[in-house]
Amino acid sequence: SQQGEEDPQALSIQEGENATMNCSYKTSINNLQWYRQNSGRGLVHLILIRSNEREKHSGRLRVTLDTSKKSSSLLITASRAADTASYFCATPGGYQKVTFGTGTKLQVIP
């Protein structure tokens, strides 16, 4: 079963615009991670935010976490065509098993 639900399921923006995607999860967590997947490829780890953090930045990525609402958001600023991919939130569980959300499919139009 999926732990997280991303919103929106799909997002289409123009190059240069910002993209925001949201994730809601069900159980308490120690950290939350975001992954990226290009079409037909494996997943790549993007960024981690710990449960005691509210915001984290990495390059053009900004992640927020609200543990009271069990939600997180990923902001990609100044989007590029190369950012076109699916983005998943993920939470670790027992035995470090990672449970993924349903994903947001982002299309950046040049």
Add this chain to the structure above:
Amino acid sequence: DTGVSQDPRHKITKRGQNVTFRCDPISEHNRLYWYRQTLGQGPEFLTYFQNEAQLEKSRLLSDRFSAERPKGSFSTLEIQRTEQGDSAMYLCASSLVSSIPGELFFGEGSRLTVL
């Protein structure tokens, strides 16, 4: 370090045939995971190894599925008597025990099509 390697990348088979996928994790990574991903969905956990021990299996892993990791290095995932519902991308990931929890390194996946 060549990353996580999966073979084959694509497999087309007829219903009822057996298929086997191989995963070579990043060297020295002692944790290895198998996930399945269907179109438009996130990866779903199948099973997890720490070294050669299979420590957890999902209910998704029916009796037709078997995974092994002899000697704690590469792993194989075998599907017997394939069904059309087995069509999916099978993803392998690895990590170190000392890694940040949840930080997995994925291979490019093995896409299975069952006709």
